[in-house]
Amino acid sequence: MQASNQQIAKILRDVAAAYIIKKTGNVFEIRAYENAADNIEHSTSEIKDLWEEGKLDEIPGLGQKMQGYLDELFKTGRVKHFNDVKKGLKSIFFELLDVPGVGPKTAQKLVKSGVISLGDLKSKIIKGDRMLLPYAFAQAQRILDYLKKSKDVLEVHSLGSLRRMVATIGDLDFSASSKNPQKVVDYFCQMPGIDRIIEKGDTRATIILQSGLQVDILVGQPESYGALLQHFTGSKAHNIKLRTLAQANGLTLSEHTKTKTEEEFYKLLNMDIPASEIREDTGEIEASLNHKLPKLVEIGDIRGDLHLHSNYPIKSPSHGPGADSIEEIVKKAIDLGYEYVGISDHPPGFTSVSKEEIISWVQKRAKVIQSMNTKSIRVLNGLEIDILGNGDLSVPDEALETLDYCIAGIHSGHRNDITKRLMLALQNPHVDIVSHPTNRLLNERDSSEADWEEIFKYCVKNQKLLEINGYPNRLDLRDDLVRSALEYGVKFVINTDAHELSQMDNMRFGVSVARRGWGEDKDIVNTWDFTNFAKWFKIKS
């Protein structure tokens, strides 16, 4: 059977809800189902794939019994035990659980009263795409600007998944420090553009903007603002682990714990403070306790951008060219403080342009790029070429060997033979980098499936790089795959894939992906000074 993580999570939550209504099973057993559902929903691997590979153990909260149920589910499409537990409950009961604010008890009450029709139910379920990270940033900035204008606000921050720099954001979370929390909540609820107020209390509120965006605020006193920041940054799993740990040490931690800073909060547990990007309960708590946190790469470490598209003239471009000239791109790179910058246009389409024409186009363009070099920046000659359906490249070797570096990427046939094609492309000695390796487009196209382990091993052995692409709807290689790749020793380059000058500022989002993958500067070749960088690419200086 086909089953997404979300569908499986829903199946487990339904069982938990049935237990609650039938008053069978204890509260902790129910919590175990909900916990398993949470972990499955947040897993970056497909549970079905893990099951096929016998790796269900990788998901926390799945014990022997739960794994047995999932085994039955995938093999037969049903689980007898689940059906027994759910027996006697109407299907509308389970649909009602998807309505915000409706849990098992309320749903059962509504079913019994018989006043609910499926029609009004569906209209209450808000289900939109999640926001891309840069869009969420821009929205958050406007709200921050508004909140800062209140004289009652001492400090204000955007938290939640935005502060953790997750690739897509569901709602926006803010914290504020104030001596008069109630006044700040009132002020927040008067923000222009509000459609409705969902919840409003002494210290917190939830609103929906006319755009449909949900915004939460949590306000606290300055003396416990550190705990508030920590609490509302999450993730939920990270917080639960911390509080469980606190409990074992005879402490009770919450957003009210008297700590002015997050450092103080973590200090209570003798922990170093983990960067917000890695607070996902994937080992950062243990690393914090053992004082072994990674020193994550920072935006200031970046010394160049290698994936940039210019408007250099081209006959029959294979893909969309950039909007700005090479000269303008170089100037922007200097403004960004880069030591080197690489122009990587798409080559002419090989189906309509002869091999000889492609070679002479590459040669002519090389001279233009060469002429851009100045004392303040090194300008490099690259291309982003296609990996074709059979694994061949769209540009002949005679042209590739004249480049400083070559990026190869799949731009068609995103479902076919990915492993084989990537491996064939990597075997070409001129190919240095695989661009946007999984080819996902957020909210549009899922990651391609491939044998990443095989690809990672090959990259390490043969000095090949994977790209972390900072384009807003790519953020590819994904953070979780970055982390696994780093365990094999893979090196990366973080690029923006900018098609216009302003997109060169997206580097910070590429860096955040690397950080979420626990990447350090040593792992990212474009944090290296030009001497070391050039050595890797065998570029003559």
Next chain:
DNA sequence: GCCGTTTTCGGCCCGACTGTTTTCAGTCG
């Protein structure tokens, strides 16, 4: 039902807001 540096038995995160059952259960993050 899960899990392990006090434990293979005996625990399991914490607190705010809503609505109504005026003292708390249900839901959420």
